[in-house]
Amino acid sequence: MTESSLPDPRISLPAPPQAPAPFRFPVVAAIVPVVASVAIWLITGSAFALVFAALGPLAATGSYVDSRITARKTKRVERARFSADVATTSGEIRTYHRRELSELEERTPTAIMLVNDVLTDASRWMREPDDVLPVHLGYGNVRSSLAIDRAGVHDSAPREVHDAYRGLTEQAEYVSCAPIAVNARLGIALFGNNLMALSLARSLAIQLARTLAPTSSWVRLTGVFAAETWGERLPHRLLRSNGHSEQPSHEGSAGSEIASVHWGALGNASPRVSITVVSEEKQVPSGHRIVIRTNAEGIAVVRHPDRHQRRDFEPSLLGREQALVWARAAHDIAARDGLASGDHTLPGSLAFDELDKRPRTVHGSALERRKSLVAHPAVTASGALAIDLVGDGPHAIVGGTTGSGKSELLIAWVLAMAAETSPDDVTFLLIDFKGGSAFAGLTQLPHTVGIITDLDEAAAARAFASLRAELRHRERVLAMAGARDISELTNEPRLVIVVDEFAAMMADYPQLHALFSDIAARGRSLGVHLILCTQRPSGVVRDALLANADLRISLRVNNGADSSAVIGSDRAAELPADAKGRAWVAHGSSSADLVQFALVTPQDITAVAERWPVTGPPRRPWCEPLSEHVSLGTVLAALGEERDGDNSNSVSSDVLHFGMTDLPELQRHGIAGWSPLDDGHLLLLGASGSGKTTALTTLAHVSAAEVTVMSAEPAAFWDSLAIAYGRLDFSDEAAYPLQPTHLVIDDIDAVLARFDDEYRPVVVERLTRVLREGPANSIWVIASAQRITAPLQSLSPLMPSVLRLHFSNRQDFVLSGGASENFVANLPAGGGLWKGNRLQIAESAEYLPVAERVLTATLNPDHHVVVASSRPAASVAAFAAAGWEIRNVDGAPGAERDLIISPSGASSPIALIGSVDEWQSRWGALATLRSHATVVLDGCSLSDYRQLARTRELPPPLTGGAREYWRLSDSGQTQRVRVSHRTPEAD
Template identity: 45%
Template sequence: MLNPEPRRIAAPRPPGSSQPFRFPVIASIAPLVAALVLWFITGSPFALLFAFLGPVTALASFADSTFGSRKVLKRERARFAQDLASTVSAIHAAHAAEVSDLAEAGPGAEAIASRDGADPDRWIATAASPILVRAGMGSVPSMLRLDSPSRAAPTPVDSDLDRIEAIASILDTAPVLVDARFGIGICGSRVLALAVARAIVLQLAWALSPADYWVAVAGHAESWLGLLPHRRLRETRQGFLAEFGANPDDRVAALVAVAREDRELPGDCRIVIRVGYDNGAEIIRHPDRRQRRVVSPALVSKESALSWAARVAREATRDGLVSLGLDVPAFVPLATLLPATLLPATARHESSSTLAADFAVDAAGPVTIDLVTHGPHAVVAGTTGSGKSELLISWVLALAARHAPTDVTFLLLDFKGGSAFESLAALPHSVGIITDLDAREAARALASLGAELKYRERALARAGARDIADLPADGSLSLPRLVIVADEFAAMLGEHPDLHPLFTDIASRGRSLGVHLILCTQRPAGIVRDGVLANADLRISLRVNNASDSSAVLGTTAAAELAAGEVGRGLVGFAGERPRTVQFAMAGAGDARDIAERWKDAATPRRPWCDPLPATLTQHDLPAGDLDSGRVPFGLADLPHEQRHAVVHWDPAVDGHVLVLGMARSGKSTALAALARGGVLVPADVPGAWDAIAALDHARDEVVAIDDVDSLLARFPAEHKDAVIERLMRLLRDGPQRGLVLVLAAQRLTADIHSLAALAAGRLMLKHASKSEFVLAGADGAGFDSTLPPGGGSWRGARVQVLGDPLPLRSPDTRPSVHPSADKPWAIVSSRVSAVGRQLRGAGLEVLHLATLAPGEWESTIGPGQAIVGDADDWQSRWGLLPTLRPVAEVMYDRCTVADFRALTRSRELPPPLGALENTVWLEAEDGAGRATIPGGVA
């Protein structure tokens, strides 16, 4: 403690001066008188010789006096120099003692933070006396007093005496102590100001006992204060960082504020310290103007303050000054618990064999939870609004901040379907975020996670290890631990009970394979089976609604007794230990971003879980494929059992024909084009399709696409339909021999295409309207999926997504419709004699109706520009007329049946279908019937 009484030291006595020389007049005259008397008495001249003894004596006396004075002065000066050195040493010793007293009264934050073990000087200050804290190091007036001799006249050593008086009056580098009861404000650069403020608040927390004083803090900006054993009653007033007050009268004893400008500080701050960017500081305001000075302040980081606060909290609990459970902070930001500063990780990162993380705090400080040591699996319970999702997010972020992506990865399952885990997607550790599992996604989960277990088993076998902990530490085999975090686990299992055996398997084998489960649920009782609970030694429970849920997780009803509204308050139970009350940290908006930035240069971990196939797929999303070999890449296949997506190919020469089945807007036309890849597309109209298919009889090395073949066949007339089906079957059977391969698409498997489907080896099943249609198409009903996007389907048992931007298909070379020769007369068989007659007259032709002509009449009148029109019966009644006309006229059939055509031509030839073509007729020709266009007009 400080000694209020000043210490006194005598200043050295200045060197004494010698007595001034006095001429020996009597001694000089006496020999002369004696010589004169002797000479007078004796008359001898020798007696006069005694007269010279006087001057000789005077000169000897002068010489003796001069020599003696110099000797005395030298001795005095030596004595003064020795006394001066002794005095300076005494001053330094006194100053050292004085600095030691100041350091003992205000030891400073660095010394306090470095103390370990018992500290008898801690928590002994009271507000009844000055609460001294160290503002920094600087020049301080000394309590030392120098007793200097009075100086009536100047002396040669005055400068030396002045110098030691100046030395004695100032402590050059000493603790600058201020009384915190005046209120301390720090202004300037916020980073430096906060570092200085932490040093001062830490000293106050060291000086004031938690048994007698409370602390109020400003929100969560410096929430390490929440770890202090001093119980918090409320937040500080506006503008203050921390306030310390006495129990029980609530009187404020000391306060600290931080601002950028001194004018922004509260008026209660009578002491103001201004800090600068050069780490210097100055006390610019103090009730005692003599105390305003430049100081070198101490800077304390948030991490150092956090570590010290946690340690003294444990010691206060140990000493009985606070009670465990009552002093758990009500809110803990995750940032205060993250390791050191989140600087960019170096490329050479030391691998960790644990999954330790700090994301919870009890009354004694941070609680380290390690999935490897305390797990290997964890069950988390908590009712709605208790903070379950926030807990999971903080846990994942705390792990990611402490462990590299090469050490741990996360697979996140959120059955609530919300965006709780959205912020975690930025972490390089995240290998998958899955929301709202449907039946198909549940199957993917089974396949992917089962494959992951097998992959890890093979990896351990290759390394000759039985446990992931036995893998070589040199990083030659990278196998990060996988943490599977499942929110709303009970709801997920209720919808998909098939997942339970998988999680039970992971629970039993996960420890050795490095797979860990964190299963979170509202109602654990009766949901989480014993096979999982037996391997989940780590139990966490926030507030639950009933005692049975609490007992199911912790073996105690304490979690049901937690107060409502305390978000993040819960209990942690380690195997063999009594559950302890903790406050789980809450992540801030930028925590995930900061942690992701730390690992931005880390290697991307292998993903054990591949995302579902995209709803749309373009050429840029997959390799172009080996086109030279004929293999056509037409989409991606989902292979969860292999933990990957794969490009799907179709090789026409090897795989043969393909049938694409799917309802309207299922993407079958696009799939058809993706498979045919620039091949020939058969027209959708009946005449064009007939011609294109007929032309294929002589085609070679071609991929032919026919879209909506079921609808196309249904539009053909009966005679033509049978002929087309027969031709298609012939192409399907014989086409591959000459490199001709068909890709057919249909909405459903109708009777018309059953025979065709049987000859198509490949089948791409797109979305169907109903499960019954899907099964009737020859597929397994278990593979029916009503949620498929356009282009989504199954191919050879795998879920695929077909390219949405295929190359366009080519139009085939079709037989064009001709015009009847105008140089010949026309003979027309028509089922609409009157109408076609008017049409031809409108086009300028002379029309002769066969029924009105007398036998032989036409022979004298028929010629170019004339047309004889009659129905089938008229022409048959004159059976010899058509054979006569054929050599000289164009013979055409308009709207006739195939039977009429065959009867009149006396041929089994099937004319091409006309479909809905306007003004088109059958025209007899030497190479068979074809289509011709007659002039249009007013019908």
């Protein structure tokens, strides 16, 4: 132990109890008051003065009594203080001894401590001692370095004080149950009980192996030690004679054998350290200056150059199996750090081209080779490492912390398999959830069927959906061939799925736990293998998957728990940080091998790729993604093929096929179809530019029914709706056959917004009835909208089929009724979701049919007209220009009829024009004139209309900007009309 690591090695004894100060009775103080009192009495003659004579003795007596009490109290306090100081000093001694014990245990730990800790600090081999080589023998009393300072201690102190001092001095002199260490360079011999001596010698040998560097020393075992297997596992070079461990010469009585462990420096034939076990003391060889007795008399050091070291002790023993555990761990650690003295050591780094140049011997037929995936991506201390994912797996778990070389390991392993196995026999699906750059170079390999990254969520989701279909595909192939295992087939390659950052993938797609567990359970027979790489497999890779992953590889990890989760021991936690690609490989229940994986360059990948002639792209486990542009001809051609190949004729002719769907779970594309009879009305939702009009155009052109494209102008929309609405009440099918009709409404939300508050509720009510009763009358609505507005909230539930196209954000998508998890942010124009599948709408070369025009009649210029106008001057100009003779309403009420029936001097039909107020003042005049002339309302509000027409029904809306009028008929129906010639607006 070093002085600097311990506190002050001197402890002072506590000061003895202090005696109380001496005290005598105050005689003078007692007499002086008496004399003074007598003198006062003599002078004054007052007897009261004699009273003061008693005060002096009383005060002196009280002072004396108080001093005695104080002296006894002081004595008790000092004794208590001394006892406390003794206890404190004793505690300080114990504390110092504990620190001495800690120093001694750290300097020379017991062999059993080394075994329990297992992990050998390789750095100890870097600072090998030169002169003193301490080894731990056992436990006993060891002289302490603590010194007692007796300054201030007097011989006159009471006996009990000297007894306390003696106890403290004896306590400080020795450390009890302390580690006893000796210098092994002096040579150690043991005699007596052979079993106990061997156990103690084994303990000493393991301590020396921990201290002496394997690269600079050798070990020679003799006698019974030569037969103990733990010696074979030491990382040090084992000296042999004729291929066997050397046996020592016999000394002493016949039949006795000397067992020795000799240590020597490389290049030096003579041992520098020796531990020898003999039967009797007289057999101790020369050069052993420390002799230990182990017999019934006790265990003790009986010879030592320092007589103070000759003592009894409790030995620290070690069994053979315990020594073997430590020797194995030490050998692995020495090999890991390049310190092993064996003939083969791991390189600090390994180039793949050097590894790939090593000769390979391929055995067996092609069918036999299909039963394995042997690859050589790494080396051990004794040569190339062969990993067979089929035989050792069928699945593998790879662990390693950041920077340990996980991606490099996976690339080397994949390339090694590709170098030795044809693309006809194995393909690779690479999943990189670290950005996608790690596996980019492997796309050159003809074996690679695709790379899935976290940068394209849509592509990743469809690829994962296809994996389950891949399992079903392989099951069908096996069933059709009558085979039980994929290795029996010659036309179906194995699929190796390599996942870098498995934890990140599971965090983004937690639903994949079930899929990967399924692959793990059935992958062996189906030829689907998993290589899952993650930083911390514990808690990420579930037990169902771990149970089928017998091949475990661990690069450097941060703690022993992570290492144990992969390879069953904490060895990977001790791998050096700068040894990239250094790993432990465990094959099932066998012990782990320390290996160095190769580093791959782009040239290595190119060289392997060029070995295999490209006969065609490998079969991918998923179909190609949908094109952003699908022609209607492509859809119709696919439909024709489907009908030709469908012997059951299940393809319905009433379905409108308008695009292609992505069916990754079936590994194919489908044809999107809308069946009015089965699906009901169709609503297309999406942002501006999402392809709504394209979809309507395609649907209109593939429809075999009558297509009515409803105008966005309120007047024309009203007329088209009125026709459909009127058809609901028409029951004479013979006169009006129910021909299937598709009402096409583009941007229905915008159309409804263009109606004012008077018309909009009526339009919504009529649309509601059309949606409810239309299918029974062969009427179906196909509408599009950007969003579900307030008027649409009552209509959208009546349109059960919804095609959702691109939305600007997730919130709008959810408000449209879509599930948040189905939102796709980067859909192209024409892309959407239809019946749960990704859709791309077919593009037609045609345009959307022309919308229905407004139904406006032309006034007969040969008939008289009566005009109620909110703008009389404009009405006069318009009708005059069209050829009517203008008459203004005047005179008394009732004369209006005469102006029409008996016109004086009229050469042409008359237009009797008055203001709205004038006609309202002539109550009943318009109703009377209906039988003699056409009644027209010009520019009237709905309130004026209702008063003049005497009805609550709404008239058809007028086209904005056009010279249109309402014409009242005797039947109560109001029509929209215009004159044959119109002049520019005068108002």
